[in-house]
Amino acid sequence: MLMFRRNYAKRCNTSSKFKLLPEYKLKCGLEIHTQLKTENKLFSLSTNSPFSDVDKPNYHTSFFDVSLPGTQPILNPEAILFALRLSLALQCKINMNSHFDRKHYFYGDQPLGYQITQHYSPFSNTGKLRLFKDLDSIEEQTKDISVIQLQIEQDTGKSVYDSADSITKIDLNRSNVPLIEMVTGPDFTDLKQIRAFIKKYQNLVRHLRISTGDLETGAMRVDVNISINDYARVELKNLPNTSSIASAVKYEYSRQVNMIENGEGDKLRNAETRGWTGSETVKLRSKESIIDYRYMPDPELPNIVLTSDVVDGVKDMLPVLPDDTCMSLMQEPYRLSLKDAKILTINSNSRDELYTHDELRKYYLDTFEAYRSLCERHHQEFLRKLPANWIIHELLGNLNKMEITLYEICRSLSPEKFAELLLLISNKTLSNASGKLLLAHVLNSFKENSFAAGKPLNFLELIDEFELQAVADVESEGLELICERILAEVNNDKMINDIKSGKKKNSIKFLVGQAMRISQGRIEALEFETTFKKILKVSW
Template identity: 55%
Template sequence: MVKFRNIRVSLKTGRFYSTRNEYKLICGLEIHTQLNTDNKLFSLSTNAPFKSLNTPNKHVSHFDASLPGTRPKLNYECVLDALKLALSLNCNVNLNSHFDRKHYFYGDQPQGYQLTQHYSPIATEGYMNLYTDIDTIDTPTKKIGIIQLQLEQDTGISHYDNQEKTTMIDLNRSNVPLIELVTKPDFTTIPQVIAFIKKYQNLVRNLDVSTGNLETGAIRVDVNVSVDTYPRVELKNLPNTSSISNAIKYEYKRQVNIIKQGKASELLNCQETRGWNGKETVKLRSKETTIDYRYMPDPELGCVTLDPSIVQNVRNSLPRSSDDEIRSLMEEPYNLSVKNAKLLCVHNEKNEQYTSIEVKDFYLTSFDLFQKSNAKLSFKEKKIVANWVINELLGNLNKLELSLREIKQSFPPEKFVEFIQLIHDGKISNTGGKTLLFYILNLIKEKSISVELNLPKLVNELKIEVQSTINDDELLSQCKDIIDEVNESDPKLIEAIKLGKRINLLNYLVGIAMKKTRGRVKPTEYQRLFKFLLKIE
């Protein structure tokens, strides 16, 4: 037996045996991002790969179909989007980039080659920082290096009909502009990979260069996975973050098992590309069948030459990074939790009623107006706006399927702050506020608002104003009825309240009372009366 570092090699069988108990996961990413420009990369065809899915070959020019005699003409809007993304990822911009032909023959690639930037990409050597508090990774910080960022054209789509044994080609997606981003193999855990992808999605949305959706294919991720210093295995066909996570986990275990069984030579001698079928990774091709792409500079496209002033102008126009935005919202005067700060800065593709930018603008405007109306707000009072925007307003928008844009005309930040002021000044309770907010939004949904909202009038109509004078006899009778109702259905609960076992049980009774009176009586009054009736000190 011959021993190398961390490996034993059997002279009899030639097998490799690991002497280590731990195996290091190493990952790198290749991300293709579809740009949402008006036109395609090298033609004037409409860039609408998803809007026209039901109408195949609707947005196809002569060049997209590679008809003889057609020539590419670069869409500089795509270059501008690539610059925005490159500078946001701290890349070095190449002032003289150019396009190359990547040759391969397939039905949905009519040219016989793909135009890409293999030799001289538009940007190189960038990075993205991940943080444990913002990105929920398993280390305090993690810097992920970016090798390069390049422009290239997308292919068409092949549709297979197994019954008819035919393949149909849709060229709507042909020549759609892509940005390919290649990271360094800096990922050592799955949470780091997922955090990077989610942060990248949010970045392209904030820059408005892509929808950033994995499910629709606007972003497509390939993962390179290796163990220790063994050759990488490329994983393709990963439609979402769940699949990415499960595929990495499976592939890591598969490679570790191969090493443990003394078959490490299988990894050393065969660099594979594998797919994910939802349960396991499956072999697509190996190094022996790798295509020779025969890259060559494209003779019909000249260099993309950029003046340094253009790069600087783009740099100056970039929005603040989401990290900076989140941290500023966690500090004075806002003092938001990291969860709420992220909700205002990180777009959630599942929410169609609003974007993070719309919510953040609504919140910031409302906060400034509320602060101007109330001198010397306490730490707790400063959080009132965030609580009502995030917990109540957004919740009701989702429930009623209303967009933030739909309500802003009738219920702008100025009117929203007037609403919050009613609660702050004690004119209506929190319960009454919830009733009023839902009522207002429902009016907007039903298009029943013809004039400007009159909040005092609505408070009157709903009878939710907190009463200044309280009839104790009437309230005592009401509280006694509630105790009798609850005692009849659950006597143990009333007994537990009397014994003072759980304070939230008393609040349960208060909640019932508040609901019956729509919050017209302060909860402290109900607490006082329930304690009196149940003889709780």
């Protein structure tokens, strides 16, 4: 028994390496509640801003949101549009005549005494979201996750416990915010699939512009249904982020495996709901003891009746979905790497952005075409990887460092202007190092001048002003003199021997850096690297 308990403790330690056991099959499904980014709430004209004015509780509320007697719900059609967008993107079957129901229960943050949802006739069903090995980092080549249904419902308020006064305060800013609840099939068999699906769904709702998708603020909330070897389902709640979801699944899997191995499998015959404390799952209630919600059709709300031309119209206006966009960027004429294609496609942060993935991708595509056109006009070799390398690795780095938005710099550094900079680099007027300095100078000047409109940006004038011209056709003797001088100054036999033997190949970059400093970046690093290898008779 002691040995068994040690094994269980080791297995339940979510910080240790986790491994699924082949004799204990994991089966998971997800329930995801997503707050819709509509202008107004679901059944009132209150502003839909559940996370703003945090110091003003009950500020974004109307009479219906706080459940004053005699008030009635008025359906917000924008929520229907958003639900339709998501349903179509998930290839769901649209219910052309859905309706709302009342789910009866009372908490302090749900003063109506019921929640308006769609129990009997949800908005849509039988959809799917496909995961790919290359795009989503799962083990299988493809994996379809079924979507059982999507339903529209209202969010509840928020209870805030005040420990100083030992009272619970109620904030109804979130009350009646529109939600979509999506229920998947029990199709997940490992953690990689769960992580990939949540990330992909999160990016999808942002791409469709229907939600911020932020787990941290509660705009997206995930419950996990888990079972082992087809025992009864356990529902995990209170999972605030992806790391908590992963840790809770690991712990619960280990807990259930432990019970089966300990001969307590009968205790898993009954479904239950468990919460996550941050270190373990704890029982909240048994499914048999769950309250009777007494569902009934809402008598104050009409059915949602859709026509085929409305559905087709929304379908025609859907943006190209992220997977299709990512794959197209990896093909001709762009041939981007998967990593770079994802950067231009996946929106990982939806709040306080310096750019959106749509803006960034459009800037790249416009720059790519402008640069290709300039190369054709000047009979210059077209280096197709140059636009992505400079936009993703240089431009974005400067925007983040200087806290400048992409929209602001477009007023002066348009894609056409950026293409001019790329041409100067590709035709050797500028070295890479000088090009980076010039780009940083231009962006910093925009910021200091508050982006005021001045004279047109002229790269050639700036190159002359700062003497940034690349040194072309450098004689090998001149390069060798610089390299010999650096080797003499470094005077480090161990480093030189490590370079020669290939033991520390990257050490040559130190020597190249010294040479670039002496030449003030006006000679390409590759020329110095080649010269150092020649002098040191490097064989690798």
